[in-house]
Amino acid sequence: MHHTDHQRSAGAVPRNPEHRNPRHTDTFIESESVVSTASPVKTTAVAAQGVWKAYGSGEAQVVALRDVSVEFASGAFTAIMGPSGSGKSTLMHCLAGLDTTDRGTVIIGDSTVTGLGDKALTKLRRDKIGFIFQQFNLLPTLTAEENITLPAAIAGTKADPDWVKRIIHTLDLTDRLSHKPTELSGGQQQRVACARALATRPDVVFADEPTGNLDTRSGTEVLNFLRTSVDDFGQTIVMVTHDPTAAAYADRVVFLADGQIVEDMADPTADSVIDKMKHFEELVAAAQEEAA
Amino acid sequence: MTRLRPQSLLRTTVKGMAARKARLALTGLAVVLGAAFIAAALVLTASIRSTVDDLNGAAYAGVDLLVRPVEPETYGERLVREGVSAETLAAVEASDGVERVSTTVSWMINALDDNGKVVGGFAPTSAVNWGDESTDRELREGRAPETDGEVAVSAKFATDSGLGLGDTVTAYSMTSDKTEYAIVGVYGYPGGRDSLSGGTELAFTTEEAQYLVFDGRDVYSMVAVHAADGTSGAELLDALAPAVGAEAETVTIEDYSAEMSAETAEITGVIGNFLLGFGLVAVFVSVFLIANTFSIVIAGRLKEIAMMRAIGAGRGQIVRSVLAEALILGALAALAGTIVGVAGGAGLTSAVAGRLLDSAQVSVAIPPSAVIAALAVGIGVTVVSALVPALRASKTPPVEAMRAAVKADKPITGVTVTGAVVTAAGAAAMALGLTGSLGDRADLAGVGIGAGLVFVGVTLLTAWLSRPLVAALGALWSWSFAGKLGRRNAARNPRRTAGTAAALMIGVTLVTATATLLTSVKASLTDYFQDNVKAELFVTGPLTAAVSPSFDPAVMDGIREVEGVDHAVEMYYDLADIDGTEQYVNATTDFAGIVGLFGGTVAEGDDGALADDEIAVNAWAAEDLGVGMGDTVTATFSRGTEAREFTVAAILDDNENTDGWYVAATYTDEFYTTKPTMALIDVADGGDVAAVTAAVDGLLANEPEVSVQNHEDFVAEMTVFYDFAIIAIQLLLGLAMVVAVIGVVNTLVLSVLERTRELGMLRAIGMTRGQTTRMVTVESVTIALFGAILGIAVGVALGWAIQSALVETGIEVFAVPTALIAGYLGAAVLVGLLAAIAPAVRASKVDILAAIAYE
Numbered sequence A: 001m002h003h004t005d006h007q008r009s010a011g012a013v014p015r016n017p018e019h020r021n022p023r024h025t026d027t028f029i030e031s032e033s034v035v036s037t038a039s040p041v042k043t044t045a046v047a048a049q050g051v052w053k054a055y056g057s058g059e060a061q062v063v064a065l066r067d068v069s070v071e072f073a074s075g076a077f078t079a080i081m082g083p084s085g086s087g088k089s090t091l092m093h094c095l096a097g098l099d100t101t102d103r104g105t106v107i108i109g110d111s112t113v114t115g116l117g118d119k120a121l122t123k124l125r126r127d128k129i130g131f132i133f134q135q136f137n138l139l140p141t142l143t144a145e146e147n148i149t150l151p152a153a154i155a156g157t158k159a160d161p162d163w164v165k166r167i168i169h170t171l172d173l174t175d176r177l178s179h180k181p182t183e184l185s186g187g188q189q190q191r192v193a194c195a196r197a198l199a200t201r202p203d204v205v206f207a208d209e210p211t212g213n214l215d216t217r218s219g220t221e222v223l224n225f226l227r228t229s230v231d232d233f234g235q236t237i238v239m240v241t242h243d244p245t246a247a248a249y250a251d252r253v254v255f256l257a258d259g260q261i262v263e264d265m266a267d268p269t270a271d272s273v274i275d276k277m278k279h280f281e282e283l284v285a286a287a288q289e290e291a292a
Numbered sequence B: 001m002t003r004l005r006p007q008s009l010l011r012t013t014v015k016g017m018a019a020r021k022a023r024l025a026l027t028g029l030a031v032v033l034g035a036a037f038i039a040a041a042l043v044l045t046a047s048i049r050s051t052v053d054d055l056n057g058a059a060y061a062g063v064d065l066l067v068r069p070v071e072p073e074t075y076g077e078r079l080v081r082e083g084v085s086a087e088t089l090a091a092v093e094a095s096d097g098v099e100r101v102s103t104t105v106s107w108m109i110n111a112l113d114d115n116g117k118v119v120g121g122f123a124p125t126s127a128v129n130w131g132d133e134s135t136d137r138e139l140r141e142g143r144a145p146e147t148d149g150e151v152a153v154s155a156k157f158a159t160d161s162g163l164g165l166g167d168t169v170t171a172y173s174m175t176s177d178k179t180e181y182a183i184v185g186v187y188g189y190p191g192g193r194d195s196l197s198g199g200t201e202l203a204f205t206t207e208e209a210q211y212l213v214f215d216g217r218d219v220y221s222m223v224a225v226h227a228a229d230g231t232s233g234a235e236l237l238d239a240l241a242p243a244v245g246a247e248a249e250t251v252t253i254e255d256y257s258a259e260m261s262a263e264t265a266e267i268t269g270v271i272g273n274f275l276l277g278f279g280l281v282a283v284f285v286s287v288f289l290i291a292n293t294f295s296i297v298i299a300g301r302l303k304e305i306a307m308m309r310a311i312g313a314g315r316g317q318i319v320r321s322v323l324a325e326a327l328i329l330g331a332l333a334a335l336a337g338t339i340v341g342v343a344g345g346a347g348l349t350s351a352v353a354g355r356l357l358d359s360a361q362v363s364v365a366i367p368p369s370a371v372i373a374a375l376a377v378g379i380g381v382t383v384v385s386a387l388v389p390a391l392r393a394s395k396t397p398p399v400e401a402m403r404a405a406v407k408a409d410k411p412i413t414g415v416t417v418t419g420a421v422v423t424a425a426g427a428a429a430m431a432l433g434l435t436g437s438l439g440d441r442a443d444l445a446g447v448g449i450g451a452g453l454v455f456v457g458v459t460l461l462t463a464w465l466s467r468p469l470v471a472a473l474g475a476l477w478s479w480s481f482a483g484k485l486g487r488r489n490a491a492r493n494p495r496r497t498a499g500t501a502a503a504l505m506i507g508v509t510l511v512t513a514t515a516t517l518l519t520s521v522k523a524s525l526t527d528y529f530q531d532n533v534k535a536e537l538f539v540t541g542p543l544t545a546a547v548s549p550s551f552d553p554a555v556m557d558g559i560r561e562v563e564g565v566d567h568a569v570e571m572y573y574d575l576a577d578i579d580g581t582e583q584y585v586n587a588t589t590d591f592a593g594i595v596g597l598f599g600g601t602v603a604e605g606d607d608g609a610l611a612d613d614e615i616a617v618n619a620w621a622a623e624d625l626g627v628g629m630g631d632t633v634t635a636t637f638s639r640g641t642e643a644r645e646f647t648v649a650a651i652l653d654d655n656e657n658t659d660g661w662y663v664a665a666t667y668t669d670e671f672y673t674t675k676p677t678m679a680l681i682d683v684a685d686g687g688d689v690a691a692v693t694a695a696v697d698g699l700l701a702n703e704p705e706v707s708v709q710n711h712e713d714f715v716a717e718m719t720v721f722y723d724f725a726i727i728a729i730q731l732l733l734g735l736a737m738v739v740a741v742i743g744v745v746n747t748l749v750l751s752v753l754e755r756t757r758e759l760g761m762l763r764a765i766g767m768t769r770g771q772t773t774r775m776v777t778v779e780s781v782t783i784a785l786f787g788a789i790l791g792i793a794v795g796v797a798l799g800w801a802i803q804s805a806l807v808e809t810g811i812e813v814f815a816v817p818t819a820l821i822a823g824y825l826g827a828a829v830l831v832g833l834l835a836a837i838a839p840a841v842r843a844s845k846v847d848i849l850a851a852i853a854y855e
Ligand SMILES: Nc1ncnc2c1ncn2[C@@H]1O[C@H](COP(=O)(O)OP(=O)(O)OP(=O)(O)O)[C@@H](O)[C@H]1O
Pocket: A055, A056, A062, A063, A064, A082, A083, A084, A085, A086, A087, A088, A089, A090, A091
């Protein structure tokens, strides 16, 4: 039962190579072979170098990230997976300039995030990063359209209308634009959130369990769009997820356990991810040994 | 089904309250204010009364009875003081049971300060006799007056006049000429007081006091009787009856003391009522504040309430748990308010006693009614205000606990319909009243009741009105995106915005309505003068002066010589007895001039100079007395000893400015004020009014009582009371502002809490701290402005309605107090800004990670 479910979902994934941008196919192949090594032809959108993050102090201290180094290539769709409490959200927050690191450096595009003040961080998030959260993504007082152009409005600029129109069209939101979030279904709300994340053409979009609250159908719609935005628009996406089916949409899956990267898998399928998760305990043990 | 025990509910309530301390404290503050004002008002009134009683007791120690002249019925005759005659005094002194008597001569006079100006404004200057054994005056310097040319002055007079021991003071009365006296002593009163009730006093020898007060007659203002041992005041009262006769009356010291307290109570009553009014407004406003806070708190606890319902709590228990919270809050706030109010009332008594009675000794009385009223109102208003939210909470279905958090706001249709009906009813009543369909008295009542209904109706309509108005206000902030968001937040929950804005709206409505009405009154008077009075300048003195201001008619010659003066005429005034009725009589050397300058016209007869035995009269007055041209009337003037006969020589057209009777200036010696009380000056066309004013001012250098005024000054003088009223009413605005700030802070803090996730999301996607602060500030200012604008609109409308209803009484002009209204808008912005500080800081410091973390 469990198994067939995954197979059906996996079957829905548009892995048709025709949909892929050739350039990104290159990227894909390269990232498949070597992790963390930038090729001279492709650029790195986001990089973390030796990042440490701990919460609390003394006895109660929890080390959420231990010496994490990872790079995310431009125009690639990366999933971050790992058991609950493994540090996925923490990593994402540190990468996105929402949280500070204790040690190590985070770089987005050509700017170093680490050490920036609140003003600069805010500006960075506004101009270079798109966010999709699990829920509560939208402002209830604004219409769908206004929510989509919210980051531009905050910046006091105007979003490129052609671009926004194209995203809205792709997301099939055209006749929902004047609706308030309360008048939209959960899936529609998440689609609006996706559109908002992409509207400013950010360097990278971070999504923390964007389908966590959605039913399978709505989740598939959102994942399809994320895939499309990578393939057709060359968007860089980093997505945290628990769902192997969702991870299968990505070009690459990074596994976290106990605050460390324990596995880096290219061209995942639902089955390969599930398989990896089955052997996870061993991976974690190996990683811990290595750390010790 | 298990039922929760009430005790456990109460415990939950108290725990819940402890967690919301700050919020509840803010809400309670409004109740504290209301209760405090009520308690203070009642404490003040009672304390002043007991203070006055104490002071009187001290001043009349050992006195059992007072003999005083019978007050004549009519105003005109009373102008010349009556007294207890020397014969009566002797008869009383000789009566059985009387141990001894002491006499008082006392009435108001004018005395000049070191600059030659009349001393004193509202508090009068009195002349008294030092008496043989003054117990209630204590010499501080020098000695008592011994000859007619000497005077001892009260310490307050010395301070106010700048004169002291060894100086000379000029004093005069209605009946005496200016006389110089040598100051031989300065005195105070028991208890170290500088004055008795804020007034100033000059003590002369008895003869000199009688010269000033009674025109030299050997009579007394009052005789204090000390009963012999073994004789009670009551016994003596009857025993003295034959000696006192009909010309005087006897009162016991207790009755007299009660009269005095009643007189003071009239003044303090005004202050007390004012405070009471403040208290009631604060209480009224708190209703919205409390209802709002409880609604918001309950909205945040809906899941908890639904859960409690699901595990078996009954509806009644939910209502009781909310009401218990209200009761505890109300009790704490009312108690605090009562304590603050009692303390404030006591403090205020000291201040009032200090100013009004010049007494440092205060006896504070805390009547049980003050405590009971403040507590009852405070607790009652809190519980009643929480009732609606409590009932609404109890209707929460248990399934609500399982439902998603986001819900559409409840419709506001019910309140809106009620509001519309009440407003319509009020408007109808006002319309009926204004069109005069209800009949004389009912018309005014209709307008009044209608105004009240409209007020309440619009208050209920606030939620409905908030949508369009807040949207319109949004135009102000459309340039800023943060502003737009703030405006939308303000429009988000009409019920909440309305409840918050209502606090300011109520205050602003009352203040605007009053200010509009009073401004209209002033404008009407000013217009009336502009349109009807030809004279540009007036020579006149303050209407509040104790002794009617007057001046030497000789200055008129000088005024007529001033370049640019076309015409100048002086006027004498008396309240005389004409054919047995009390009538206003003007005397003038230039009848035609007076009529012309006042804009009057002669209907019958001619406006030539009046002969000694001729009289002119306004048509109304002639009709009143049933006299016509050529008829004879008899007139006795205030000081006149015989009746004079006059023939009606002219009848004036009806005109308020030329009301009354006119005679030649032949008998002005028999007038109450024997000198002219007013002059009218007509500046020639093209003449330099400012230059004439300056020249006349110079000529009046030796006339301390009067000054030259233009129309504006003159109207300002007449309407000085309204100015005080307008200022006093603005204090109400201050109170409304304080409560409004509390209300807005309360709402915003709660809204910010509710929107933590949203704020976190906004900050995550790039909203700066500054933008967040601006967003909250705009929401705050929008709510405040909304309240103020609504208040101004309703206030102006109500002011207009009342003005319209009073057109017949002469308030013909409708004037909007634009400067004040601009001030109210400024005040609203200030309220918004102040209230935004804490919530905005809180919003800008939202922890993004905590906010976007899923529970
Ligand atoms: N604010 C915080 N204070 C203390 N500890 C924290 C805080 N945030 C995260 N942690 C801890 O850090 C570790 C990593 O947390 P994180 O939220 O990154 O995990 P996650 O992989 O996202 O888990 P999940 O899949 O449940 O979302 C956990 O042990 C967590 O308890």
